[in-house]
Amino acid sequence: MLEVRQLSVSRGGKAVVHGFDLDVAAGEIVALLGPNGAGKSSIVLALAGAIARGQGRVSVNGVALEGLAPDAVRRAGLAIVPEGHHLLGSLSVxxxxRAAAMVLPGAExxxxxxxxxxxxxELEAKLAQSGRSLSGGQKQMVCMAQALLARPKVLVVDELSLGLAPLVVRRLAEVLRQVAADGVGVLLIEQFTTLALTLASRACVLQRGRTAWSGAAQTLRDQPEILHGSYLA
Structure with a gap:
């Protein structure tokens, strides 16, 4: 459902992603791993249309996303849960x-x-509260709910567990499993590699903007030295 071919991204005049390839099928969870600065967040922003893509091709269900603004990317079926679970703090939940649902017809x-x-x-009782009043876990739930509003074909989650208690992380992990079971492709970018490899069937390890390894998540679970070597290189 998501196809990325030879994607290159530059930021501040410097190339940060080089010839990146990735596929995420319907109902599949794929983990994108790598150390800080490897280029993972740049890939997320490029997929979302938030920063310019260089060379390469990105498509969802065969629909090319090149040149599309973020709202158009969402309408095409790709939704992003960005890192940091940021909300419009002065607005209610x-x-x-409603702000995230603007891509939908009014009646929907x-x-x-x-x-x-x-x-x-859990959010039912929080609807009238301001975004800034929520806990980190509640904010992440709202961000995930925003991404799911338009029934995306592909969901990209950047740092699901960042700053959250283990109980909340388990709750959100179950949501991702259910989303995938409903046929949505999921790309999970996650520093907590144990969580990512538990959820994912396949994984891609990024190093200095290039793919250092890709294959079955089970292989990385069985041979953690592969992943450790990429982080230490």
Whole structure:
């Protein structure tokens, strides 16, 4: 469903991603791993249309995403949960959800919000609260709910577990499993490699903007020295 071919990204005039290839199929969770500075977040921003892509091709279900603005990328079926679980702090949870649902026709907004609240019933009692009043885990739930509003074909999650308690991480991991079981392709960028390799069927290790290794997640679970070597190189 997501196909990335020979993607290159430059930031500040410096090439940070070089010839990156990736596939994420329907119902599959793929982990993108690598040390800080490897280029993972640049790939996320490029997929989202938030920064310019250099060479290469990105498509969802055969629909090319080149040149599309972030809203158009979402309409094409690719949704991003960005790193840091940032919300519009002065707005209520409900208004944060409505803001994210602007890609939908007006009549579909409230039904879509009701649908994602079934995934995150914890948010029902928080709808009138401001975004800034939420805990980190609640903010991440809202960010994931925002991404799921438009029924994406592919969900990209950047640092699912960042700053969150283990109980919350387990809760969110179950949501990702269910999302994949419903047929959505998931690309998970995660520093907590144990979590990523537990959830994913395949993994890609990025090193200095290039693919250092790719294959079955089970291989990295069985041979952790492969991953350690990439982080230490």
């Amino acid at each position: 409900h208004d944060n959800l 907004v409230e039904p879509a919000i009701a649908r994602v609240l079934k995934t995150f019933p």
